[in-house]
Amino acid sequence: MPAGGRPTVRSRRLGTALRRYRETAGLDQPDAAEAITKSVSKISRMESGHTSASGLEVRTLLDLYGVEDADERTRLLEWARKSNERGWWIDYQATVRSSYMDHIALENEATHIRSWEPILVPGLLQTPEYSEAVIAIxxxxxxxxxxxxxxxxxxxxxxxxxEGGAWFTAIIWEPALAALRAAPHVREGQLTRLLDVGKRQNVTIQLLPAAASLLAGMSSSFSGFSFGAEANVEAVTLDGPAHTNVVEGPEDLAHYVNVFDQLRSAALPPDESAGRIRELLENGPQHKEVTA
Known part of the structure; x- marks a missing residue:
């Protein structure tokens, strides 16, 4: 059983994949249960992520479902092997709500991460001083x-x-930086960090112009995650004051992909974004009213 009796990100994603392949093959849960000589309840709990699946069970089910792609089989078997593995972030479980642990787990597994932030600097780009200021208020x-x-x-x-473990694309609405109200050293340090991190080959930072307020209002902040060589979004997280929601349904994912693509198309290119950040760094904070 996943640690704590609660589905882990890996066990839930594995269960979702197995259910999808079963349904595509036109089989029901009793068919799957018979193949691995387990109960229908076991299949149900596996597909919901509440019960771990062994490597042998996963291989048997993938054979039954006709899944022949070697890379996909390897990926699902790896999820099964690591489904109960303790992540480094568990050390912070006393201070972080359990739903946000899912976000960190997805982040830790992802090969491509996308972030839209209309109000704050994304967490993956924050300096310690900026983080403390944001968390404290x-x-x-x-x-x-x-x-x-x-x-x-x-x-x-x-x-x-x-460490270059993932490609990261961040789109930030310009007012989040232009009206950044913090101690001068915190503000300067944060803007400087954005310029430094933006030089990394695996990081893309783009500013959505302040004038694009209607477009910025399409969605609150969210993060999208891909887990393979291709940058297909397989999960999205929405972080609220009390809970972090994980979105995995195909139709919902398509919605967020569309929103992110629109934001990225309207955002300044990376080099122009860096130039704008340098201007903000040189000219100091701005508190002008933003209009559509």
Whole structure:
């Protein structure tokens, strides 16, 4: 059973894939249960991610469903092998809500990450000082030591990008930077970090112009994740004040892909975005009213 009796990201994604392949093959749960000599309840719990699947069970089911693609078989078997593995982020479970752990798990597995942020600098690009400032003014009171721990967690998450483990594309609405109200050293440090990180081969940072307010209002912040060589979005997370939702339905994913593509098309190219960030760094904070 997944740790804590709760589906892990890997076990849930494996179960979703197995259910999709079963349905595509025109088979029902009793057919699958018979193939692995288990109960229908076992198949149901496997497909919901509440019960782990062994490598042998996954291979048997993939044979039954006619899944022959070697890369896909390898990927699903790897999910089965690691479904109960303890992630490094578990060390922070006392300070981070369980639903946000799913976001971190997806982030840690992804090969491509996309982020849309209309209000803040994305967590994967934040400096420790900026993180602490943002966390401290959140919707609920957080003790000072816990603020430091959460800021440390954000720095740990950034290793995925720093080590080149994933391609990261961030679109930020310009007012999030232009009206960044923080101590001068925090503001300057954050803008400088954006310029530095934007030079990495695996990082793309684009600013959506302030004038594009109607487009910016299409969606609140979200992150999209891809897990293979192709950049096909397989999961999206929406982070709210009280809960983080994971979106995996094909129609819902298509909606967020469309929104992100529209935002990216309207955003400044990376070199122009870097130039705009340099201007903001040189000219100081701006607090002008943004109009459509």
């Amino acid at each position: 959140g919707p609920r009171h957080i003790p000072a030591q816990q603020v430091v721990e959460l800021a440390k967690l954000r720095q740990e998450r950034q290793r995925r990008i720093e």
